[in-house]
Amino acid sequence: MIHSLPRSxxxxxxxxxxxxxxxxxxxxPLIVVAVFAFNDANYPAPPWRGFTADWFIGGVGRVGLFADRPLLASLGTSAIVAAWVTVxxxxxxxxxxxxxERVRFRGKSLLALAMLAPLVIPGVILGISILAFASRLAQFADDFIGVELEFLRPGLPLVVxxxxxYIVSIATLMIAARLKRFDTTLEEAALNLGASRAGVLRTITLPYLQPALVGAGAIAFxxxxxxxxxxLMLVGxxxxxxxxxxxxxxxxxxPVLNAVSLFLMIASALLALALLQRPDARQD
Amino acid sequence: MTATASADLAAPRTRLALFLLFAPALIWLLGLIVLPHVDLAALSLRARVAPRTYEFSFANYRTFIDEPLYWHTFVRTAAMSIIATACTLLIAFPTAWYIVKIARGQAKSMLLVLCLIPFWVSETVRTLGWMILLRESGVVPHFLVALGITAQPVELLYHDATILVGLVYTSLLFMIVPLANALESLDDALIEAAYDLGGNAWSILRQIVIPHAAPGIAAGSIVVFMLTLGNYLTPTLLGGKNSLWFTEQIYAQFITRFNWEQGAAFGFLLLMLSTAIVWLGLAVSGQRFGDVMRRA
Known part of the structure; x- marks a missing residue:
């Protein structure tokens, strides 16, 4: 029952x-992950054996997060991939x-639907289809032109x-939603007052879109x-x-995994806070 | 596609501007979505007859039918996904209702943000949490022994129920948000009127709330089902070797056995199932695809 009705x-x-x-x-699950990042045991399991920061800074016979080179390297790899995908x-x-939102052409509603399609294709299938297609292109280039196109083989470029x-589908939705609400008379006024088209885009349209661009960028990252x-399907x-x-x-x-997880939780919480601080950046 | 710039000033006018707007969309959709899937279909319809020699064949699909393991896994994945979707709906609905219709003011927005927070964290991290909670040496078996409920620590991982818990957990947000949006637009006055006219909780739910929330229920269920069907991480980590999830078969054929033709056939079967269920969900609920995706 709703709040305005009597409830027993x-x-x-x-x-x-x-x-x-x-x-x-x-x-x-999140609390458990965070708590066992500080348990003084070699395995993230109860009982509680006391507090330690070993899993971050390292200890006797223990490699902490900050010394775990492969893990730190993978963190860096993720950041590089995410930066490319975001841009x-x-x-x-x-x-x-x-x-x-701005061009009229035949087949637009079809194109708009096609842009949503990647969201309903399971990620594994997106992965294998791109893997197989890229490999076919690489094979083709190798056979007929004699060029080895390294970026088409499993590796970071393919991951990006x-x-x-599919992430671009989400970015498109978010940015188009804001552009739809834009009052185009603002642009017309600026053009009437003698601004160039590029000037209008730079000084009026893009600043208006900025919250959506930032929001879409954060979500994409x-x-x-x-x-x-x-x-998983494309990694080298x-x-x-x-x-x-x-x-x-x-x-x-x-427990090093708990440590890196805690780091991720804090990082994403900060990102979330930063976004929620700007109410106009939130999209539906 | 022939484009005509509209008459108003806001539209891009030069050919160059139009080309620059069309090019990225076409490269993306054709180069990364359409052509790879056509290629995948072609791959699934060929069989190797000699080294580097292939011919058209349905052999890969026949293997799927002839080998019980494969289609059992397929049916099992579909059935588990349906169960997981239903459980997610049942668990999420009361919470969405509470957030939208019972909580007021500050509490309301705070609860909604609280729902979002766990999903800002990677699925890997959340699954790690479940593993620490449920494995034999984990937190829950430890407490069960301490409370005297079981004599020995029990292994709670690697059961079907464990996979379901994990799948429902990862899916909750994708159900809560569309449900909350749908319930938000339901006028409280309708419920008050029904109550004054003698309706009880059950009849109000059935005759007013569910019909009104149907678009949200459909949107949430479609998205959750699709994500569950295509999930890989949760079933393999929480179900271990017993998980028998179809995405694992695809991975095994593609990456482990390097039998791309077979893997492509499996991928296509999964894609067809996923598309069929999405289409069915839309048809049954009378929704349009575009609206559903925007809602979700």
Whole structure:
């Protein structure tokens, strides 16, 4: 029942308890990960053996996060991939938004639908289709032109391409949603007052779009950083963080994984806070 | 596609500007989506008859039918995904209701943000949390022994139920947000009126709330089902060797066995199932694809 109708004490208690246990369920795994990053044991499991920072800074016979070179390298790899995906997705997403909102052409509604399609293709399939197609192109180039196109073989360029192929859909949606609400009379006024088209774009349209561009960029970065399915199919010899963590989790966990997870949680919480601070940057 | 710049000043006019707007979209959609999938289809329809010699064949699809392991895994993945979607809906609905219709003011926006936070963290991290909680030496078995419920620590990983818990957990946000949006637009006065006219909680839910929330329910269910079907991380880590998830078969054929033709056929089957269910969901609920995706 809704808040304005009388609710019995029992109903209130029951619904309160339900929501409380729902949020406990939601946060339990995260809390456990954070807590065991500080447990003084070689394995992230109870009982609690006392507080330690060994899993960050290292200790006797223990390699901490800050000395774990492969893990740090994968963190760096993820950041580089995410940066590329962000730049590409925001740039192409903005171009798509202008195409959908500003140009009239036949087949536009079809194109708009096609732009959403990557969101309903399972990530694993996006990955294998791009893997197979890139490999065919590489084979073709090798056979007929005699050029070895290294970037078409599994590796970071393919990971960037694979992630971009669906993240750009989200960027397009976010930027187009804001462009749709733009009052074009502002641009007309500026043009009437003698501004050049490039000047109007730079001083009026892009500043208006900026919150959506920043929001789409943040989402793109985060989705790229967290992507696993598509990345797994396209990865070469240097794994991004999610693939690296997956491999180690299969072998049996060390609390270093908890340490890097805690780092990720703090980083994404800060990113979330920064975005929520700017209410106009939030998109529906 | 022939483009005509519209009459108003806001439209790009020069051919160059139009070309620059069309080029990225076409390169993306043709080069990264359409052609790779056509190629995948072609790959799945050929068989190797001799080294570097291939011919057209349905052999890869026949293997899928002839080998029980493959289609069992396929059916099992679909069934588990449907169960996971239903569980997600049942668990998320009361929470969405509470956030939208019962919580007020500050609490309301705070609860919604609280829902979002776990999903800002990678699925890998959340799965790590579940592994620490559920494995034999983990937190939950430890407490079960301490509370005297079980004599020995029990292994809670590697069961179907564990996979379901993990899948439901990862999916909750994608259900809560569309549900909350749909419930937000339901006028409280309708519920008050129904209540004054003698409706009880069940009849109000069935006759007013569910019909109104149907678009949100459809959007959430479609997205959750699709994500669950295509999930790889959660079933393999929480289900271990027993998980028998279809994406694993695709990975095994493509990466482990290097049998791309077979892997492509499996990939296409999964894509067809996913597309069929999305289409069915849209048809049953009378929704349009574009609206659903924007809602989600």
């Amino acid at each position: 004490l029992l109903t209130r208690a029951a619904s309160g308890a339900y929501v409380a246990s729902f949020f406990a369920f939601l946060f339990l 590409l997705s925001v740039a192409v997403g903005a171009a798509n938004a202008f195409l959908l 391409i694979g992630q971009f192929s 985060l989705m790229s950083f967290e992507n696993f399915n598509t990345t 010899s240097d794994p991004p963080l999610t693939v690296m963590m997956y491999g180690r989790m299969r072998e049996g966990a060390s």
